Amino acid sequence: MTTRFRTAYAVAVGAAAALAALAVASLVLLAIGARPLTTFATILTGPLQDLFGISEILVRAVPLTLVALGVSISFRSGILNIGAEGQMQVGILASTAVALALRSLPGPALLPLALLAGAAAGALWGGLAGWLRARLEVNEILSTVMLNYIAAQLYTFLLRGPMIDPAELMTGSGTPQSQRLPRAAWLDRLVPGTRLHSGLLLALALSFLVWLLLWRTTFGFRLRAAGAERRAARYAGVQVERSLVLAMLLAGGFAGLAGAVEVAGVHHRAIEAISAGYGFAGIVVALFGGLHPAGIVPAAAFFGLMLVGADMTQRSAGVPANMVLVLEGVIILAIVSAGMVMNNPYGQERAARLLRRLLRPGGGEAPPASAGEGSP
């Protein structure tokens, strides 16, 4: 089989998967009486009309990038972290608590401490699932999902009780939100008049660092080896259990940091539904970006666009914003299917045979010594 055929096969499979995903999403849109093409067009072009829309895309791309970086570390290490949502929430709680408790600290020290606290809390929450998997063989997908539900309850409990803004209690409105963070714990705004904050630079810097970590250090090589072929890695002296726990610590840390950055950069206090879906969307971003930082950054921008666009369709076309969940679901299904079909050598052979038969209706014989074999 020629390289050209292989590329064509991959492109065809990818296109078929994309079309299938759009078809399933269109069915859902048709069911609620919306026009699929108009809706997709609004989602994809609506946010690009003005500067504010573009800045909002980037605002959403920041937590998506951070979560996806963590998810990609865990997936590459052979442990599926579905718990980013919960890890973000504990990160938000911890960074808010630290920023409020240490408000008297001088400015330059407070912000890093708050961000670190968020990352540490997320790391513990994720590491717990990693430890459960390494020590007690608890399926990490189930345990991280359960930890999501537990974190969600912890979040509402703390925001309604111990951490609620005293002002809310005084006025009696009782909105579940924390006190506003001191200014020293805020991330700077990059463009006046928008919510775009310096967390964007942090996310880009960390993307580069994750690439260095995974592909340019022994530590990263060990993680990837443990994920790629567990037994071989163990035979080569990698402590697989340890690398599972470390990968989950890192993955949780990134998700916790995403939560802390979201507080420090956008909302400046812990409010309900801050993490709304970033944890799950981050998984899709990681897969869409090929579990590689160079893919994750553009993928995060694309999904940021989708999130902002879905908010717009809610206002303009009356399509509920959780249409994004449907899109994310079909995109996951399409990506994992297409990935397997592309890498299935037998599928390639079958396709090649079919193609030959179609191209030469009379013959049906294979071309002599398959001309392009070996040459790129």
Place this chain on the structure above:
Amino acid sequence: MILRMLHDVLALGVPFSVALLLAALGEMFNQRAGVFNLGCEGIMSMGAFLAFLPSHLLSGGPLAPWAPSAGFALAALSGALLGALFALVTVTFRAPQGIAGIGLQMLGWGTAGVVFRHFIGGVTGIPGVAAWPVPGLSRIPFLGDVLFRHDPVVYLAYLAVPACALLLYRTSWGLRVRAVGTYPRAADTMGIRVARVRYQALVLGGAMAGVGGGYLSLCQARMFADDLVAGRGFIAVALVYFGRWTPLGITFGALLFSLAQALQLAIQVAGIKFPYEFAVMLPYALVIAVLALARRSRMLGPSALGKPYDREIRV
């Protein structure tokens, strides 16, 4: 007092177990055939919404008595369709099952939410299914209230336990399912069509999960909300591990969880001071504990669980 509370907990816990029981029995067929379906949660969400829909639309009309049956039929149908979709992705395309399951969960959950918000939006109650006390048996003191004063679906769900056991252990289809999940290559050699049996198991499991979700909206909550299922699909998957892939073990597990849930409600009703959120956390924490304790049982599981099969690929 204690007896009164025990009575209430048991009488509540038995119907609470139905959704978990049906979904977990369905998941048992999936896993026995070698497919790990984490999309159960999404299937249950769709089932819960579609079961609710006819009762909502037909309420007050002449067709209202038929609404619950139509709802369950829709729930089963949607579950079967989503099961078939999952089979396409994991059996035909051989996609990794864990992450594909999360995709199916998002698809089902998201779709139910979108359609619900578009057509209904708020909390609206439905009449649900009336209780049908079993004549005679329901008058037994204590036991009658606990076991025989529920809606008919509860009795049917518990009849499904022996039915599933018969299907799995005493029919040739059940044998094929177990063969395909244990050693697909041998099954293939014997002329069993591995992919076809897996499709059938996923369709059956999906339909059962759909009905389980339908029970939640139609009989238990008597309304629908986005997060009505609240992780029960994932708990059902965990119950299959806990129940060691047997109908009886799964029933025991489902009862354990529903009794814990009923106990939590009883504690709140009794006015014992305990933050509500921590009470809600309990079942989820219990899942993790149960999975940690049941880790030895993994060896009893279907040995081809989670492994895609392709006749042409030699591993």
